[in-house]
Amino acid sequence: MAVTDTQSATALPRGVIARLRSMLNGLLGGSGEASVTRRLAGTIFVIRVVSAGLAYLSQILLARWMGGSDYGVYVYVWTWVLLLGSMMDFGISASAQKIIPEYRTSGEHALLRGFLSGSRWMTFAVSSAVSLLLAGVIRALSPWIGANEIVPLTIGCLTLPPFVVANTQDGIARSHDWMRLGLMPQFIVRQALIIGFTAGAFALGFHLGATAAMLASAGAVWIAMIGQMVVLNRRLEGHIEPGPKAYDFRGWLAISLPILLVEGFYLLLSYTDVLVLQQFRPSEEVGVYFAVVKTLALVSFIHYAMSATTAHRFAEYHALGDKPRLSAYVAHAINWTFWPSLAATIVLLALGKPLLWLFGPQFVVGYDIMFVAAIGLVVRSAIGPVERLLNMLGHQHICALAYALAFVMNLALCVALVPHFGGHGAAAATSISLVFETVLLFWIVRRRLGLHVLAFGKRDS
Template identity: 50%
Template sequence: MSVMGSEEAQMGRGAKTLLSPAGVAGRIKAFLGDKSDQSVAQRMAGAAFVIRVLSAGIAYVSQVLMARWMGGSEFGTYVSVWVWVLLIGHFANAGLASAAQRFLPAYAETGDEAGLRGFISGARRLGFLIATAVAVIGLAVLWQFGAWLSGDMVMPLALAALCLPMFVLTDIQDGIARSYNWTDLALGPPYLIRPVILLATMAGAHVAGFPTNAVAAMACAVVATWLAAAAQFLLLNRRLGREVAPGPSRIEPLTWLRTSLPIFLVETFYLALTYTDVVLLKQLAGPEEVAVYWAAVKTLALVAFIYFAVAAAAAHRFSEYHVAGDREKLADFLRASIRWTFFPSLAATVVILALGKPFLMMFGPDFVAGYPAMFVVSIGLLARAAVGPVERLLTMSGHQTACALIYALAFGTAVVLCFVLIPPLGMMGAAIATATALTLESILLLWITTARLGLSLGFWSRPATA
């Protein structure tokens, strides 16, 4: 009895020690000092999540203010045009942003320093040139066919084209920085600096008495995009100067594009699926309903941020393990990344849905109409979270074509369902279409990963062996 009592006393003292400030500080210090791949990835994912949450707070405040300054119709027009910037901007990088997380770890693993230096400089120039060409083509199309569009869309779309070159440069620099675990430099400029500049310039225009319409908002977006990209460029070059020794470089644009273009197809369908509901809702319903639906979807953004954060930390690790042929680490890291995605996403969904109405009321009383759509969209987000960043694993391991086909099918499903469901159901039809497409995508990704790689996505089970 005395021995048992002594052991219980020791356990009690141990628990108190762990819960004491010194114990908590010690565990935090040990976690921050742990150099293992999973700990580094967890810290990257945590940093990415914090940045996205801060960004969401800034975006939420700015969108609430802009909705009130601009009114529902102008705000809906601005949202629709900015969605086109996001879509075309991510397309115009031709997959080079994600390819950075495949090539840079591979060059480092094989000791190919000339290839490493060549990609760091050459991919950015190539992406900028491609985006500039796309912007020029877009302006030419507007010049010739702008009369076919509604008058309130032409000038905002022309300003959107001016965003593209630096938007693409930011994307590619994001991929380079992630490959070196520099989450702050990867995500800070596009998700913190850019929205702060946008809000500040728009607030300045409002206080100065300038018209606060979609044209003004897009002009502010041009300024924010260029300044954020320039700041990221300078900071990235400074940090790379300490990591990459000077020397000869090898530029291989055809090699990069042969790999990046299939990844580009994956991202094309992925992003098209992400924004199809908003784009088609604008065409089939109207700007006021787009504004309400956009607010509802943005309120759920915290769930998507978790997925984004884990994917940001995982892609280059998948590439590294695949190049090294370390199947055991690959399987362990995959299961861990799914755990990091699903359980926080589930908890966030419960909290957000519980507080959804007060959040929507911040936009205005009419925006509460989007609350039911939040429940439907959350089903699709949880389905995606249940398989984690598995599409990054597929693209980093040479299965990007199969992944692209899956996203193409999911995108086609979303388009068909939007055309069928939005006319009778409005924003609820868009929500059903999105949730259905996301669920289909997740099921197919689960199947292809098991069939092609022989890996189990069930984080509670041991990986299958090929």
């Protein structure tokens, strides 16, 4: 249902306003661990918002400079880079927030030093090998791939190794509460470089097609990763005492691979809609849907901020055996995920048409899709970062199963709905799957941990 009255759409109940005002006061003050967490989460959120602004600007410029068809190809290829690049680190970027706190707590400094260097070399070596293999597969399948997609896909393969290493370094940095170091290279520097490179090419009169845009994106990923590596190494030298290194690759993978399943199914759930759209609908429609997703990204950033801030603390409190502290911290994380997400959703829906118009007048047709897509995001935010809680407390397998079931549901619904309903069908399929995933995760945490992980209602102490 479209919003026709902006003022009524943005008017929040008094109780919600009071709760948000209380949250703002808590965010700005206090010195306890909850206040520190809120400030760290606030830092992450600001970084993601600035990043979203840069990404939004870059997508607007690319859509206008490239045209609908080339832009659709670029979105398709970049989606594959995001999907594969986020999965090819074996889950190390997420498991680092479990492994590093446990090594610190137990005093296993040799293993800690080994992990800080060995994890990055391992992910770089394997991702490079896989990227070369994928490039060969693309060449072999070239007769069945669109001629305008072959070169951008090949460039995308060359983008994967630095993308994977950057994710690994992000996890290491966040485990030390270095949020800006973990996130800014990927989300600020990289986006700024993409804008700079593509704007330069356009100003010089080059044809800005999908190939040129992917070259700019690949260069930006490599430069941002190398700069992050230099700074991270210097910070670690001043934080970790030099000494012998021990490498427990088998142990790291034993922890990481189940988490990889969780992350992998989550990413598949996140990108299935775009990938299925590309198969059944024109590239122009893919571009419109992608613009809708980008517009609603602010809501998911809030969930991401709390997940990135709290995961290693879940692991730390669990390692210490402090269940009351863990329970209170979980409740805090859920509260600070849902209410800001709800407020952000209302604002974005009210401003949806002018935001989509920035991409071009033809993108406004996706406005009503926003309302369908927003349902799943809001429902999912009501249980906060519980998937990180399950992963950090050793319940990776059941969490992976929940995500797998949600992904299968999403894929089946997308295949059934997208050919007939296009972007509306993709948004409906994703929202239904997110609601199913939310209910399933709530039930799992209730049964396994005895916690009421919901932003409202009675919560266990």
